[in-house]
Amino acid sequence: GLGFVLGVARGNPAVVVPILEKAEAMFEELGDRWEMTETLVVLANATRFSGDKERARDYYVRAFDLMVDAGNRPLTTGILFLLAGLESELGHHERATRLHGAGEAAREVTGAVTTPVGARLMGDPVGMARQAIGDQAVDLALADGRAMDRDAVIAYAHESVAD
Numbered sequence: 001g002l003g004f005v006l007g008v009a010r011g012n013p014a015v016v017v018p019i020l021e022k023a024e025a026m027f028e029e030l031g032d033r034w035e036m037t038e039t040l041v042v043l044a045n046a047t048r049f050s051g052d053k054e055r056a057r058d059y060y061v062r063a064f065d066l067m068v069d070a071g072n073r074p075l076t077t078g079i080l081f082l083l084a085g086l087e088s089e090l091g092h093h094e095r096a097t098r099l100h101g102a103g104e105a106a107r108e109v110t111g112a113v114t115t116p117v118g119a120r121l122m123g124d125p126v127g128m129a130r131q132a133i134g135d136q137a138v139d140l141a142l143a144d145g146r147a148m149d150r151d152a153v154i155a156y157a158h159e160s161v162a163d
Contacts, residue, residue, distance in 0.1 A: 101145020
């Protein structure tokens with residue numbers, strides 16, 4: 001799924017968006033949460049690469065909610081990292097770093113592994129933030145993110161951000 005969209009993204013990711021939206025609606029109708037989540041993540045990546053980052057955030061958060069409800073901690077962790085990468089692209093460096101810190105803390109518990117494709121999608125929000133807001137702010141935000149409990153992380157993922 002992710003690899004497919006990265007391939008398409010080199011061309012025109014906007015082309016796959018309507019197809020993915022139809023697929024997501026179909027899986028929702030069928031009640032297939034797993035396929036719905038996978039489709040939402042790919043849809044988020046496609047909209048992100050076609051420039052609609054706000055819509056991409058909504059898709060990531062919907063996928064995150066589905067996996068929280070399903071109790072799939074490795075996938076919720078992966079989506080936190082994707083959200084952090086997106087927020088970094090939007091210039092929300094403190095927020096990106098907090099989400100990344102929350103993802104790191106969750107990864108230590110779940111042992112979730114990042115694939116090379118996943119790493120490309122996540123980007124380097126911490127490195128970007130260090131350049132933009134400095135080490136002290138980044139270290140504080142990472143510590144904040146790592147210290148959040150499950151409910152705080154869920155609430156934070158849902159917060160909308162004004163650009």
